[in-house]
Amino acid sequence: MKLLKFLFFIFISTSFNIYSQENKRIYLEGDVVKIPVDLINDWPFINGEINGVKGRWMFDTGNSKAFSIHSKKVVGVESKVVGSGFVASGQKYEVLEYPLIDQVKVGTNEHKALKNIKGNNFDFLEQISPSVIGQIGFDYFRGYDMKIDYLRNELTFYKQKENFENWKDIKNHKNYITSLPYFTRKLDNHPMIKIKHKGIDLLITFDTAGGKGSFTIEDSYFEKLKKEGDIENFYDEPGSMYNWSNIKIDERLTVNLYGMEKEDFSPAHKPLEITEKNTFTLDHSFLSEYITIWDTKNKVIHVLEKK
Numbered sequence: 001m002k003l004l005k006f007l008f009f010i011f012i013s014t015s016f017n018i019y020s021q022e023n024k025r026i027y028l029e030g031d032v033v034k035i036p037v038d039l040i041n042d043w044p045f046i047n048g049e050i051n052g053v054k055g056r057w058m059f060d061t062g063n064s065k066a067f068s069i070h071s072k073k074v075v076g077v078e079s080k081v082v083g084s085g086f087v088a089s090g091q092k093y094e095v096l097e098y099p100l101i102d103q104v105k106v107g108t109n110e111h112k113a114l115k116n117i118k119g120n121n122f123d124f125l126e127q128i129s130p131s132v133i134g135q136i137g138f139d140y141f142r143g144y145d146m147k148i149d150y151l152r153n154e155l156t157f158y159k160q161k162e163n164f165e166n167w168k169d170i171k172n173h174k175n176y177i178t179s180l181p182y183f184t185r186k187l188d189n190h191p192m193i194k195i196k197h198k199g200i201d202l203l204i205t206f207d208t209a210g211g212k213g214s215f216t217i218e219d220s221y222f223e224k225l226k227k228e229g230d231i232e233n234f235y236d237e238p239g240s241m242y243n244w245s246n247i248k249i250d251e252r253l254t255v256n257l258y259g260m261e262k263e264d265f266s267p268a269h270k271p272l273e274i275t276e277k278n279t280f281t282l283d284h285s286f287l288s289e290y291i292t293i294w295d296t297k298n299k300v301i302h303v304l305e306k307k
Contacts (some may be wrong), residue, residue: 026143027066027111033157040129040285042211048097050074055133058125060209063137064189068121070134071096093121113181115270138189146294147193151306160297167295175305182299186275197247203276212259213283216266234259253303255281257285
């Protein structure tokens with residue numbers, strides 16, 4: 001349990017390192033692209049390789065870059081130090097830039113001659129999967145909407161087209177539940193919505209690589225909701241993980257969340273310009289219960305029943 005908590009904190013912090021601008025390009029080809037995904041301890045991974053070195057990419061929408069390479073898995077390739085970063089536990093690392101990576105695979109999708117790709121040491125992610133070769137981030141599906149379907153273990157990407165809306169008829173889908181318009185602040189890869197739960201204002205964010213999920217809350221509200229039964233311990237023994245019951249997201253969607261990590265402070269909040277004291281990050285506990293479609297063109301997340 002302590003391992004997962006440690007990894008969650010440091011993983012979030014690494015998603016927001018300030019990198020130099022890399023070349024912008026569209027990586028996906030075709031109107032609809034499906035990529036298999038495997039879940040390991042609540043984290044999504046995609047099979048792939050770098051210059052013939054096979055392994056797994058962690059899929060992290062909280063990372064804005066298309067690729068962040070595990071420097072230990074790239075050998076014999078020219079690189080230069082372009083900065084430094086740190087994890088929440090205080091460890092520092094060098095940020096590297098690779099002027100040219102000859103070949104990268106993500107599932108069956110192959111990309112060649114990638115320029116100015118960033119990387120750093122991701123040893124801490126090897127505690128989840130020893131075969132990790134880096135992270136796939138938000139810019140990988142630039143120009144596409146995304147469907148997350150953990151029931152079928154797949155991600156599906158839909159090309160955004162001018163004068164055409166992918167989801168204009170989504171409300172007619174037999175599994176449709178609701179649509180959640182979202183906003184962003186400093187970073188476009190972090191959808192946010194606001195809700196009210198029993199008179200408490202909550203800021204909700206969405207991410208694919210934060211374990212089961214997390215929350216911050218003022219002590220008075222925390223004690224109130226525990227007393228009323230909305231919050232219960234995840235384990236029999238008291239700890240830092242809790243279950244939340246009957247959270248009304250909107251008029252059509254009420255959710256139960258399990259194993260949510262209580263944080264006194266989140267290192268993610270400052271770079272996201274989050275000043276609210278009561279927050280949720282919805283991750284595996286939410287995403288595994290529904291099929292979600294991230295319409296990044298119109299800033300809406302559509303929620304479907306998991307069928």
